[in-house]
Amino acid sequence: MSTQDKFEMPWQYSFPPFFTLQPNLDTRKLQLDAWCALVLSYFRTHRLCVIDVNESQSSPLFSNTTLNRKLSPETISVILDELRKTGNLEWIDKNKRRAWVLWKSVDEWAKVLYRWAVDNGMLSTVCTFYELIHGQDTTEEEFHGMDQDLLLKALRCLEHQKRAEIISMDGNMGVKFF
Amino acid sequence: MNRRVGIGAIDKKKLTEARFRDRGEELAADQLRQLSSQLGTLKSKVEEFAEKHKNEIRKNLEFRRQFQEMCASIGVDPLASSKGFWSEMLGVGDFYYELGVQIVEVCMATNHKNGGIMPLEELFQRVVRSRRKTSGQQLSTDDILRAIDKLKILGNGFTLIKLDRGRILVQSVPGELSLDQNQVIQVAQETACITVLDLKVKLKWQEERSKKVLQDMVSSGFAWVDLQAGVGNSDIVYWFPTLFSASFNSDATS
Amino acid sequence: MNRFEQLSVEAYSSILKTEENIAKQRSVGLYDGEERSPVFDRGILYLTPTNLIWIDEEDESLAIRLHLSTIILAEDQRAGSDQSSKISLHLNPPSENFSPVQVSEANHVKLSFREGGMTEFFRRLSDTLMRKRWETVVGVKPVGPPSRREMRTGISGIEKTLQAQQATVNIHISKAFEDLSNLMTMAKDTVNLTKNLVSRLKNKQGEITEDETTQLKSYLLSLGVDDPVTRDAYGNDNSYYRGLAIEVSSVMSKPLKEKGGLMTLTDVYVYVNRARGFELVSPEDLLRACRLMESLRLPTKLKVFDSGVVTLELSDLMDADVVKRTKEALDKSPLTPEMLSREFGISVVLAREMLLLAEARGAACRDESIEGLRFFPNKFVLSK
Incomplete structure (x- = not known):
């Protein structure tokens, strides 16, 4: 499903360090907030509600081919955990391979x-x-x-x-x- | 106001006055009277001017700039005090003080995102956007700079970092960048990023010094770390969101 | 003097219009307890069924009032040969949410009648007090800090006319530039004369009197000529700054209380000017006014941190209180200035200063790494 045309990525998506988990705690908070907002808005626009962790690594959401940057599996985990903390994500399986992305509760x-x-x-x-x-x-x-x-x-x-x-x-x- | 002049003071004053009269020089008191009268005339001229052109100052940014420059050239700061008659009669004060308020508000809203440093261009655009609702007045970056010049007085920041080709960064938090950090920004300004190697080559710095400055900048939130740039991740690249042009076009909510 | 509240022009005009002006006397000065008040020194005193209102004779925007219910007892003091007659008012303690115009320890104030009129005023005051007239008056009770929204109908009328002349804009603008040029030429002469006088002031001290100096300073202010000699020397002799100090203090008391007692001067600038709407205050004026606050014993005062950060704080706020509050937050978890600012709802600049202060007082210690600047409660001290 490539409805990417109608979805406009925020400026951070073109900012190379956005794909590296930041060591500075305050900066990391900004970064994670931006990623969570991006995930929710991306899923909402595309009317998706399930995320498969493995598949997502190579999706255009977490991987910017133009920039040659992508999120590591560890960083994706951190982001998904943030979403879980805010009630926007629920794991489907025990092994944490798939989850519901609740852009609506x-x-x-x-x-x-x-x-x-x-x-x-x-x-x-x-x-x-x-x-x-x-x-x-x-x-x-x-x-x-x-x-x-x-x-x-x-x-x-x-x-x-x-x-x-x-x-x-x-x-x-x-x-x-x- | 009651004048309570002691005996000693009267004598001294009389003596001084007598001396001056002998020399034919004007007494300070006389000059003061002259000044008072001139000020009176000037004030009414300004009032006349205000009646005709007050609107021009608010609407026309070129006129405003001319006005400011002329004032500067004769040694007058029309914005120093809201009690100054330029401010009172021409409304120049209100224009710039309000702009100051808007600038502070824009900075407060974005400080946590950019560590308190923002390109002047971006500040200008955000202020213009926030003003659209209230008035259709023209605004220039010159106006912003003059308003910032006044805001400095409040003692909490607002320094300017000058880059090449007239680009300026506005730092709205106190604590200036160190000389080293300033140099880093100068070197990084074209690409918005830099490595330790860049500093060693371009500024001839040692490894330790280069590493330290960059890590300090990460520590204080000015720089982000990029671990995916070099081949085999050997070279960490440090990025400065404040120099990164894509962020200029972000919408008001980001 | 801490039972008096500040009043705006609109507020007192409203009271004086709707309520009976039972008595009025010029040249009345106030005493805080036995001490003559330098600020409220010469004004017009009004008596209405609900209030005593004092309005400064030179600056009508400086006004305060005392609700009559605050008065327990009024006594008259006939004058000697070298003293004015006075009325002494013994007062009830202030209510909880009261925002006084000044801090004070005294429980009584005195009204000094410099041009007489005490006897008659006292008679009418006693009568009003005895009958408790405020209990039967359904009047407009002014509340809150003064706001200054005086419409300039003259200018807006002119603006409308100007807008109607859009067609002649081009001619208008070049005429405007011409007029500007002429105006500046004239201004230049005046500025030169001023500078001449200032250098005389600098070079020969005895030649120009103190009064003349004050006058010159006010001309400089009015003209906008900046000079180091007079830059920081405005002090108490300028009623504009005194009035402004009182106004800012009054406007900022409540927001300061809500924010824990401390705000950067930059934030105060925004607050005060947003509250005013028109006739905004310049940064210089604000700073000068705030510098006066401590000497005027107002409820707020200027505080400059070691780092140079300038803030406004409640006069009764102690460094120890700030440190305590900061430490309590740190005990819950280590914090960066950004985190503390979110927790307290204050600016990052201020949060940083509070953490630095806590550190300086030994209550906190820092951890500086690539993770950022974080503060922890100082456990080294506790382990002693």
């Missing part, structure tokens, strides 16, 4: 989904996960193309609030909003 996703259901007269109807993620009705929605497991998390949240019920039908997952 799970709660916020729940609200967005519920809002969509209300606005589109979907209360008391069953929608399959497939319809929600890939359906023609949802192409303009922010959750279009969303990772299924993340969708499940958000819907579980709604379920907890008694606003939805998750249904399993012949191996397909669906949800009924109330």
Whole structure:
């Protein structure tokens, strides 16, 4: 997916030392703040929500080929840990190979989904996960193309609030909003 | 105001006055009266001038610059005190003092990012952006420099670092760069980066001295470290965000 | 004198318009306890049902008031042959959130009637006090520091006219340059005369009197001629700087308290001028005014750190307080000036000075490395 054209990188991305973890603590804070903001905004624009640590190393986000600079795996770890501390990242697996990048929190996703259901007269109807993620009705929605497991998390949240019920039908997952 | 002159003082004064009269020289008192009257005339001339051209000073940056230069050439600082009649009648004071406030605010907002040093050009643009909301007045870098000149008096920084081709860096925090650090900036200004080797070659410095200056600059937040430049990472490159031109074009939020 | 509050022109005009002017007397001076006040020396004293208002006779923007409820007892003191008649006012302690115009230990003040009128004033004051008239008045209570937004309707009227003349702009500008040139030529002569007088002042001391010197200094100020001889010598004899000192002190008391008692003079410059809006203060004026504060016993004063950094602080702030507060922050974790500035919500410059002060007092020690300049609580001392 190369929607890089519409996404404008901040000035730091062209600044070579941005890709080296800074030894000065104050400078490092600036650097990490800038990286976290960049990750979140990049993921939001591209409507991505999962990061694979290995793959990301060679992605245009963490590797600037023009400059011939890229983030080391250690530095990527530090950045992801910062995101985790601010509640913007959740590890999917124990080995910390994949994570959800929460440019919207799970709660916020729940609200967005519920809002969509209300606005589109979907209360008391069953929608399959497939319809929600890939359906023609949802192409303009922010959750279009969303990772299924993340969708499940958000819907579980709604379920907890008694606003939805998750249904399993012949191996397909669906949800009924109330 | 009550004058309580003792006997001794009266005699001394009379004696001095008599001496002066003998020599035909003007008494200080007479000169003072003359000055007072001249000032009165000057003030009304300035008032007249203000009535006609006060707006010009605020709107026209060339006029403003001319005004400042003329004042300087006759030995007058129209911005020294808000009680000065230039300031009061022409509103020059308010223009520059307000600009001073805006400059300080821009610097405060960015200091943590750039260690307190910013190119004059960038400062100028940020100030212009922050003013757009309030007025459509023209502003020049000359205006910024004059306002900065006044801000120095508050004792907390605002020194200028001059680079080649008229480029200027504004340091808005106290504590000047050391001579060595200044030299480093001069050498690095074209590329915004430098290595220990550069310093050894261009300034003929020893290894220790070169390393120390650069590490000090990293320590104080002026320089960033780049470990991916050399072949096999052998040569650390030090970068100065303040000299890095891409940062000039950053939007107001970065 | 710490029960008096400063009042803006608008505020007292408002009170004097809406409330009955029960009594009025010129040439009244104030005493802080038994000490004559150099600042509030000659003014007009007004009595309304709620307040005593004192306005400086030379500078009408310098005004203070005393709410009548503060007065416990008023006594009259008939004069001798060489002293003016006075009224002595014994006062209640100030309330908690009160921002006084001056610090003081005294619990009474005196009103000195230099041109008479004490007897009648006292009679009316006693009457007002006895009837507790402020309890029944629903008046406008002025609050907060003075603001100076006096509209210059004359100039704005002229501006509108000028804007309407956009078509003749070019002609206008060249005429403007011509006028400027002529003006400067005239100014140059005046400046030369001034410089001549200044050199006389420098060379022959006895020739020019003190009063004449003061006058000359004020001409220099007005004209904007800078000269080392007179640069730092404005001192207490200039009512403008005194008034400004009082105003700045009054405006800055509350924000200083909120920020832990200390602010760089640069920050003060921004604050004061933002509060004013018009007729801004120049950096030189601000510095001169702040230098006077300590001698005027105002609630704030200038403090210059060893490094040269200039700040304004609350007069009752001790270095020990600053050090203590800094150390408490360091005990939680080692800090760079940047980190401390975020924690306290202050400028980095100030945070750095506080850390340096703590270090100088032995409460903190530094760790300087490529990681930056960090401060730790000084454990070496504790291990003694």
